[in-house]
Amino acid sequence: MEILYENILAIEWKMVVMWIIGGLLIFLAIKKDMEPTLLLPMGFGAILVNLPHSGAAEVVNRLFDIGIDNGELMPLILFIGIGAMIDFTPLLSNPKYMIFGAAAQFGIFFTLCLASFFGYSLNDAASIAIIGAADGPTSIFVAQVLKSNYLPAIMVAAYSYMALVPIVQPPIIKLCTTKKERLIRMDDTSKPVSRTTKILFPIITTIIVGLVAPDAVALIGFLMFGNLIRECGVLNSLSETAQKVLANLITIFLGITIASRMTAEEFIRLDTIIILCLGLVAFVFDTFGGIMIAKIMNIFLKKKINPMIGAAGISAFPMSSRVVHKMGLAEDNQNFLLMHAVGVNVSGQIASVIAGGLILAIVG
Amino acid sequence: MNFNFSVDNLMNSLPIMGKGMLGIFAVTVVIILVVTVLNKVTSGKKKQ
Numbered sequence: 001m002e003i004l005y006e007n008i009l010a011i012e013w014k015m016v017v018m019w020i021i022g023g024l025l026i027f028l029a030i031k032k033d034m035e036p037t038l039l040l041p042m043g044f045g046a047i048l049v050n051l052p053h054s055g056a057a058e059v060v061n062r063l064f065d066i067g068i069d070n071g072e073l074m075p076l077i078l079f080i081g082i083g084a085m086i087d088f089t090p091l092l093s094n095p096k097y098m099i100f101g102a103a104a105q106f107g108i109f110f111t112l113c114l115a116s117f118f119g120y121s122l123n124d125a126a127s128i129a130i131i132g133a134a135d136g137p138t139s140i141f142v143a144q145v146l147k148s149n150y151l152p153a154i155m156v157a158a159y160s161y162m163a164l165v166p167i168v169q170p171p172i173i174k175l176c177t178t179k180k181e182r183l184i185r186m187d188d189t190s191k192p193v194s195r196t197t198k199i200l201f202p203i204i205t206t207i208i209v210g211l212v213a214p215d216a217v218a219l220i221g222f223l224m225f226g227n228l229i230r231e232c233g234v235l236n237s238l239s240e241t242a243q244k245v246l247a248n249l250i251t252i253f254l255g256i257t258i259a260s261r262m263t264a265e266e267f268i269r270l271d272t273i274i275i276l277c278l279g280l281v282a283f284v285f286d287t288f289g290g291i292m293i294a295k296i297m298n299i300f301l302k303k304k305i306n307p308m309i310g311a312a313g314i315s316a317f318p319m320s321s322r323v324v325h326k327m328g329l330a331e332d333n334q335n336f337l338l339m340h341a342v343g344v345n346v347s348g349q350i351a352s353v354i355a356g357g358l359i360l361a362i363v364g
Numbered sequence: 365m366n367f368n369f370s371v372d373n374l375m376n377s378l379p380i381m382g383k384g385m386l387g388i389f390a391v392t393v394v395i396i397l398v399v400t401v402l403n404k405v406t407s408g409k410k411k412q
Contacts, residue, residue, distance in 0.1 A: 095399040102385075102392040109381035116377035119368035125377065194406035197399070204398055212391050350395070351388055358387045362380055 010052035014264030021262075022046030034163035037251040038136070042156070045259020060260035067257050072144050074254045075137035076222045081247025082137070082349075083202070083226020084239050086317065090343035091350075092197055093190040097309075097340070099293060101347030104313025105355040106289025107132035111282040112359075118274065124148050126363040128275050131158045132282025133352035134165070134316040136254075141219055142356045146364060152261035153272040157279035159258075165319040168280065170327060172287045173311050181295070182331045184306040186340050198231040209354055215364055216357020223353060286314045290344070312341040315348035 025043030029036035048056045067074035091097055108129045115125035127148035130139050139158035143151050161168060174182075202224035210217035230239045261267075290310030298304045308327055312320045321341035328337035 092399055092403070095396045095403070098392045098396050099389075102388045105388055106385065109384045112384075113374055113377045113381055117369060117371070117374040119370055119373065122373075122377070122380075125373075126380075191403070193403065196406040197402045200402055201399065204402075205395060208391060208394055208398070212387065351392065354388055354391050355384065358384050362383055362387075 007052045012264065014268045015050045015052065017268055018050040018262065018264045019047050021267075022050070022259075028163070035159055037248055038159050038255045039163065041252050041255030042159070042259050042262070045256040046262040048256075049259055049263055057260065057263070060256060063253065063257045064260040067253060068140060068144060072141045072218075074250055074257065075140045076218055078137050078247060078250045078254060079219060079222035080226035080229070081242045081250065082317075083223040083228075084230045084242035085247065086223075086227060086346055086349060087230075088198065088201060088227065088346055089193050090190060090339050091346045092193045092201060094340070094343050097343040098347040098351065099297070100290050100310045100313040100344040101315075101349075101351035102313075102354075103293035104286045104290030104310065104315070104344075104348050105132070105351050107282040107284065107286030107314075108352075108355050108359070110285040111278050114281060115278055118278075122363055124150055126359050127151075127154055128278050129282060130154070130356055130359060131161065131275075131279035132286050133158075133356055134162055134283065134286065134314045134320075135349065135352045135356075136162065138219060138352055138356040140254075140258075142359055145215070145360055150271060150275055152258070152266055153275040154279075155258045156262070156267075156272075157276050160276075161279055161283050162316045162319070165283075165314070165316045166323050168283050169287050169311055169314070169320065169323050172284050173291065173308055173324070173327060176288055176291045177295075177307050179331070181298075181307050182327065183335070184304050185332065185335050186306050186309070186337060188336075188339060190339060190343075195231070195233065199228065202227040202231070205350065209357060213354065213357030213361045215360040216353065219356060220350070220353045223349075283314065287311045290314060290348075306335070306337060306340070309337055309340045309344050312344040313348040313351065315345070315352040317345050317349050318342065320348070321345035 022043040025039045028034040029039035111132055112125050112129035115128045123146040127143035127146045130142040136159050143154045206221050206224045209220040229235050290313035291307045294305050294307035294310035308324045312324045314320050324341040325338040328335045
């Protein structure tokens with residue numbers, strides 16, 4: 001009874017705030033179906049590590065040391081699963097879509113400048129900016145390699161905004177495009193892609209990125225390794241395991257491991273709110289960058305591009321391409337942008353990893 | 365963190381933005397060229 005009394009007295013208001021945050025994450029995961037594999041364990045973990053004298057904190061911290069702190073193993077292994085999930089065919093069929101993916105990383109570098117202006121050190125500014133990669137594993141990898149002091153807030157922001165893409169992107173897309181532009185129809189121009197191309201693409205891309213940004217070769221390498229498993233055609237069972245079981249298992253552990261850094265002392269501070277705001281800025285300017293490059297290209301092209309597809313270059317796969325597709329249909333129910341948007345979306349996945357690598361090469 | 369709005373920091377980070385965006389576009393163009401060549405070279409083979 002005395003212990004119970006002691007523990008209840010040890011509850012601080014910050015802990016209660018973290019329970020509410022944990023509860024909110026669980027609510028979003030279950031009720032709103034937002035990234036449930038990640039937000040659910042994160043939410044539960046946030047409650048777990050914020051109990052008075054929590055004995056779980058040590059266990060979860062150990063998971064963090066092994067899975068993230070020690071070689072960023074979890075994000076990298078998760079990338080194998082993500083690589084196995086991605087079908088690059090729409091991109092290989094229209095390789096020019098990669099331009100949109102590249103332009104849609106603008107938000108990362110814009111936010112880096114903004115965070116620097118706010119007084120964050122270059123390493124922290126770069127780590128905060130990488131939230132704009134719209135790619136959880138890349139954000140964790142870069143922030144961890146750069147030894148950022150704000151890892152928990154960065155991780156939460158990266159995953160939360162990915163889930164919030166359907167809410168964040170549409171108003172920006174509408175603001176940056178005219179109705180006439182949103183009505184531009186795009187024909188299906190996809191060409192067949194040979195199996196050889198599909199197999200060689202992950203290998204060659206790894207070599208190119210590895211030569212440009214050796215620090216990031218693990219990121220692109222694991223992503224492309226997963227894709228090679230998918231495309232080689234002789235490891236179908238392994239590919240399915242990587243896509244489903246491996247990715248789900250790692251995501252669950254990643255979620256609860258991230259929560260190890262969501263202790264009240266580390267999380268409840270003004271910086272967390274600022275980082276969440278800067279993350280939003282990154283997403284907004286990523287979307288802006290992708291749309292603007294499409295508009296610029298339209299000046300020179302006879303066959304116009306619907307600039308909305310540029311917004312899908314933000315990476316957040318496949319939510320972003322779905323958003324663009326739905327917006328296209330809302331404007332004109334015969335305008336099917338999905339395949340174009342998916343092509344841009346997967347190019348964004350590659351471009352965000354390249355951006356992470358370049359940040360490590362330039363800042364690290 | 366102490367708020368310390370710094371124009372110097374901003375000016376120092378602008379070249380990083382330039383290098384970063386230039387780097388992404390450069391790598392992207394190389395990948396586009398490689399994929400285009402791959403598509404051309406392998407287009408005669410059996411399609412998937």
